Amino acid sequence: MKKPTTYAPVLVLALLLGLPALPGCNPEEQYAQPAKGLGVVLYLTPDMDSTYQVLALSGLAPRINKEGEFTVISPSNGAWADFIRTSDLYDSLRQERFWRGGSGFSDVLGFGYNYVLTGKKTAADLTAAGAVALGSERMRWQIGADGRMYAYDGATGQELGSAAILESDISLGAPNGVIHKIDRVIRHPGFPARTLAGYLADSAAFSTLRAAFARVPAYGKLISGGEGAFTVLAPSDSAFGAYFDAHPTYKSLDAMPTDTVVSLVNRLLYKGLIFPDLLNGNLTPIAPVRPGVTQVRSRKEYYYALDDRTYANRTYNIRATNGVVHLLKQIP
Template identity: 25%
Template structure:
């Protein structure tokens, strides 16, 4: 009987101990993980460690850790390693800080934009063009996933942060020049074909790739769409660009570029003479921005201020022509 009583006491003490522990455990404060900023999320993501190191070197951590809303296209570690190799840098420390800062800002858009809200067209990054301090554009193509400036794909989308969203990308998005945008945007595929025709006596691609600060950059380019070129062929009664002789093609292309000036749409005025590589054309803004060539033909400017690192593009709906005989 005594043994039974002792056993009951042990069981009772055990139950009291368990209950006491449970009550004590319930009273402990519940630790809730606090929401994280873009910078904090990057620091907590192993595959973004190179990005974090770059942000720290460029003194941009505070920017992406503070107020405001941002969309960040975040290059993976592999993407950063490829960027260094492709540009001849042995390490991140070899990249000039001012260049690194602009490259990083070229991956940031103001405001939160989820992947489902991205559409094909031009956005605006926080990077800037030197001569105008205008924000650089970014070409977003959503026809098959999300591709940026024709070189970088979103591989992981919609990582939510308290101050915006992160989309991880597979390549660093370099600072785009005029040619980069022409190649990235299929709207200009016929223009690219014209600029690269093998019999041309002028190297447009090399010239329009000239770095800012080096003559003849920066440039202002009036870029005709594919539809504009198709309309031109019909107007001239020819079936393809190959039917246009080299002197005429070159004279035509020259009329679409201004050297030594980053002319924004806001600076255009009525009856303004625009001096291109091929001669003068006339800009007007009343009723919509237009260009008039020496034949009296009018081209509408349908997209303005696509800002590259070495100049600006304005998209036009009709090819400008030299004086027709």
């Protein structure tokens, strides 16, 4: 049997943007067999082909097509899109370290192996006893009395979350198992649960912003957790570079006096979870700032308007354990 070709960048872009896989990624061409396996079913089902892309990245697509019986817990395409855009997995996928087998790649491996179970487990089977996924974390799936799909940490038994079952016992002629489609992605135990400070620390793009928070220890403590939920408008290092290049007085963060740094951070940190559709001028800043932030949505980008100036922002709603991050291309 022909070994499948790996097109990792193509598959990730298809997953993020909802594009069809290119020729050469078609499992029907790669797995010439009389009956279609679960991988082919996922690939050919419009609302589950994102799960196929994740399993392909994890190396599981060939396995669930030819080796024994399996059960796949498949979030819908919409569930994957929402999760990737609102979690730090999006940042991992965009960074070059992902392609070098860094932490982003291990995150995707976790989603592949923790969403596939050995054996054909029908809805009745999962209601009766549940089953453990292939991943080393031993994530367990079970249908509860309320009809929802629950995931549990295999080591501690802690509930990780639940999802509505959109459709169960899907086979579409596949002889080697079933698929259960759910409406959300549930984090596996090993997926990093980071605070706002942890997210900024783990991303190479925010060294200047981290340094700014370090200059204002009280604010640095707020984003480290335990003080409630916050929203960070996060300019990248390149945004800071452009800001200092154009600044008439200060050409680096180190050159700024502390009170000026405090004023800058005041424009980037807000109380509460604030999402783009709520950025309407009603923000509660940590300290008094210039007139409130408003938001206008165009076809392709979000813009934050501050004092009649706009700041493009394409990556938003990155969730942390204690808040949300919106990446800015310019400094307000």
